[in-house]
Amino acid sequence: MSVTERPAAAAGDKRPGFPVRLSPHAGVPSASKKITNASDAFKPLPLKHAVPGLQKPLPAGVGLDSQAVRTRMVEKLAKQGVRDAAVLSAMGLVERHRFVDTALANQAYEDTSLPIGLGQTISKPNVVARMLELLREGKGEQLGRVLEIGTGCGYQAAVLSHLAREVYSIERLRGLHEKARENLRHFRLANVHLLFGDGMAGFVKGAPYAAIIAAAGGEAIPPAWIDQLAVGGRLVAPMQTAGGQQALVVIDKTAQGIRQTVLEAVHFVPLKSGTN
Ligand code: SAH
Numbered sequence: 617m618s619v620t621e622r623p624a625a626a627a628g629d630k631r632p633g634f635p636v637r638l639s640p641h642a643g644v645p646s647a648s649k650k651i652t653n654a655s656d657a658f659k660p661l662p663l664k665h666a667v668p669g670l671q672k673p674l675p676a677g678v679g680l681d682s683q684a685v686r687t688r689m690v691e692k693l694a695k696q697g698v699r700d701a702a703v704l705s706a707m708g709l710v711e712r713h714r715f716v717d718t719a720l721a722n723q724a725y726e727d728t729s730l731p732i733g734l735g736q737t738i739s740k741p742n743v744v745a746r747m748l749e750l751l752r753e754g755k756g757e758q759l760g761r762v763l764e765i766g767t768g769c770g771y772q773a774a775v776l777s778h779l780a781r782e783v784y785s786i787e788r789l790r791g792l793h794e795k796a797r798e799n800l801r802h803f804r805l806a807n808v809h810l811l812f813g814d815g816m817a818g819f820v821k822g823a824p825y826a827a828i829i830a831a832a833g834g835e836a837i838p839p840a841w842i843d844q845l846a847v848g849g850r851l852v853a854p855m856q857t858a859g860g861q862q863a864l865v866v867i868d869k870t871a872q873g874i875r876q877t878v879l880e881a882v883h884f885v886p887l888k889s890g891t892n
Contacts, residue, residue, distance in 0.1 A: 680713040680721055689725040689741055696727075698745045700752055706778035707745055712738075715771040715799050732769040734789050736885055739831060743882065744772050748779060750852045750866055750879075751827045759826045763844065765815035765853075765887070766831030770796030770808075776829070777805040784822040786815040788891045816889050818844040825849055833862045834887035845869045854884040 679685075690708040698704060713724035715738060720730050729737045739747075752759065759780040764773055767787035773796065776783045785808065787793040793812040800808060811819055815830070816838045824846035833854030845851055851867040857878065864879040 680724065681711070685725045686711070692727065693741060693745050696742055698749055700749045702779060703745050703748045703752065706748070706775045707741060709778055710771065710774045712741070712771060714802060715769040732792065733795065734791050736768055736789070736792060738769050738771050739884070744775060747829055747852050747864070748775065750864070751829055751850060752779065753850070761822055761825050763819055763822060763825045763828045764831070765828070767796045767810060768792055768831060770799045770810070772831060773808050773810070774800060774803055774805060777808045780827070781807065782822070783808045784811060784819050785809070786811040786813055786819055788814050788888060790892065812891065814890055816840065816887065820844060827851070828853070830854065830887065831884060832887040833882070833884040837865065837867060842867065842869065842874060847871055854882045
């Protein structure tokens, strides 16, 4: 099964051509993108003084385009235990309402998963934040190249674009791949590369990845993902457990081998093979 790839940004942007060429310099961050310390790189959000007001309704007239709605979502995430300032900041930057149908837009900042078409869902903000926090755990800096399996509507890829140097995101449903491309056009994220194909095979041209994240869960972690993970890299994915339930699994690839940790129960859409 071949994979086709297209950058997410609009035509005319400075971005890799087709096919994406990974030059020997692909891993070198540009000066403007270089992040040495997460707290330096991300605009601090006014968390402290705003948290006590969490229960208050938004002032009348505050629309979805207002930063206030996202700040409130971020405050809630922090209250729920998300600690990573870079993750909170990235979640505060991305307008989630642009990724869901207009009819659902008013629920976009609630802690709920939402349908995105073709039977798929966008994960709730808390789950996105939790997985990204796990992905970055122990790494004070921007991630290098990241592979996302399950682009869906493109929301998580947009958040990842603020946390990683390059994001390769793969989707097996053409309809959603196209939708994500449309959704992301507005954001002009030159470091997000959308791929159409079966993510079970990973994307070997972008490997090795500093991190791999999956938004769909299978019976096991596909071996290609482990192969394509860099030594020192981390993979976070839902996976079926013995009882037929799903749990979040973290895999660390070290010089000594693979370390797998099974965490809390989750409910993701199934990881399927082939394209449609
Ligand atoms: N991160 C997404 C969540 C999408 S839901 C977002 O922010 O919207 C998970 C997605 O995984 C679905 O769109 C589903 O089609 C996709 N998927 C399932 N199996 C896949 C596979 N083998 N390769 C690529 N995508 C897959």
